Amino acid sequence: MAWENHSALMEFVLLAYPACPELRVLSFLGVSLVYILIITGNVLIVVSIHTEARLHTPMYYFLGSLAGVEICYTAVVVPHILANILRSEKTISLLGCAAQMVFFIGLGSADCFLLATMAYDRYVAICCPLQYPVIMTLTLCVRLVVASVVTGLFLSLQLVAFIFSLPFCRARGIEHFFCDVPPVMRLVCAHSHIHEHSVLAAATLAIAVPFFLIATSYAFIVAAVLKIHSATGRRRAFSTCSSHLAVVLLQYGCCAFVYLRPNSSYYPKLDRFISLVYTLGTPLLNPLIYTLRNSEMKGAIGRVLTRNCLSQISQDRGGYNLSGVSLVPAV
Template identity: 45%
Template sequence: MSQRRGLENHTVGSGFVLLAFCDHSSLQGLCFTVLLVIYLVVLAGNSLIALITVLDCSLHSPMYFFLRNLSFLEICYTSVTLPKMLVSVLRADGRISFLGCAAQLYFLVLLGSTECLLLAAMAYDRYVAICHPLHYPLAMSRGLCTRLVLGSWGAVTPVQVGQTYQLFTLPFCASHDLRHFFCDVPPLLDLACADTFWNQVALHSIILGFAVLPFCLIVLSYIQIIRAILKIPSVLGRHKAFSTCSSHLMVLTLFYGSATVIYLKGHSRDSGDPDKYFALFYTIVTPMFNPLIYSLRNKEVRIALKKLLWTK
């Protein structure tokens, strides 16, 4: 017991070292520039989407209410990792305190789990709109939409507090070097000097509840949506119905596709390098592309953007 407490106290005092950028120290200037541009694009793009869905009365519908919340979540999501990454590259110093790492991990998994639930709520919205259009205004009331968004945040918060506490009460080995861009569950488990069986059980239970289950609901929703679209007699009608879902489908593919590689495949200590780049993709690149996807593929959003940018 005393040995474990000593290890924990050592961990608290020394923190961790994020080594991902140390592998390419000669490219630090380029890395900083690229990351800064990405962060500015994420902030500008998602803020613009959120702004037009508030200002334009034609976008005051449940679909754009969820999109506005998704944009806010994406800003928070990237702000958990990117500012620290920028500082690490600028100073050529990947050190992060024990409490800083715990806070970063907590908000990362909190926002990631919330996004899974929010994407499921958006799929349900499209299901009701296409499969039950006559009942849509009543079924997707403002009160229900608000409860779905608040529930997406509220359901995740206590669970992720428990997971973060469970992980950071583990004793860590003498080496606190994380070959990663930020604090994440798999690389931290690799550093633990104790049996992580129950941590793995907790991790996969959380993935099952907040990622796999929402994904199954999304798949079921789109099966019903596709069936309803195929019953539409006109080609134009089918195209119009599918176009309202295409942006959401692309966002789902980007987010779930890269996250699945990290959390649902078998993880080993030797898989760190590929994993860290996939993690970078779904935490940074996906939030950057989301506003572009919705603005380029959604006619109503494009019209609202033109009205906002070119109105004198």
């Protein structure tokens, strides 16, 4: 019935793209460069964790899962943004808009739940070190990752189904680069506190609940670290958590500003800027934060790059030698 109600509205127009040709070229080059860096950084993390035996621990398993989710998360919207920059008509179909929202919100929510599982992993490692190998088994890690992704997608599917069951006005213009909840909700004609509270409830489950779990975990972690008498031990314990805390503050700060507020306080230009931060900035900064502050990750990535370079050099030399042999005339 929801799709029948929107039969007259088959596509949306995305209005946030620059009209000036020079700005379009600069925007395309800038977004392309950032996207290449995002994919490269997160793929290096996944490959390094997969190939380095010393990184086969729960902490790095969660980090690799987070990097994999962020690769998919950016792939949902960034290629579409790049295509729209070059196209004269910035349109998206009704079904395409709904599908983009499902995966964008779902994978973003999975990001939040994964950050909560990483906080739980740090809590067990610091507060229950002797029981850590027994509690954080591979089976539990896999279940936590799968539960994070499935829960995020389930909540997103419920939210998007609710939004697209509402009647839309005749206006087709979305003041954004892609289909996100706040700008699409602006096109809904049936404005009421019930609809607004329903969206806020879904956002609370996906953002506020994981953040509460993270805050609770770190409250226990801080209490346990303060009991450590050695200053070196305290520094080491805090250093293992600092990268995770930096990512949490960046991710949850942006998401809370966009989603955990009334629809009436929506500011298109400011929200578009914030959306670029959590769509491009966070996936770009996560690999940098986790690698620059982690000597094991830096070493693993360095070894992966070195092996690839040496393999390429040996293949090139082999090709040259082969070609040289084939060109020598027989005596």
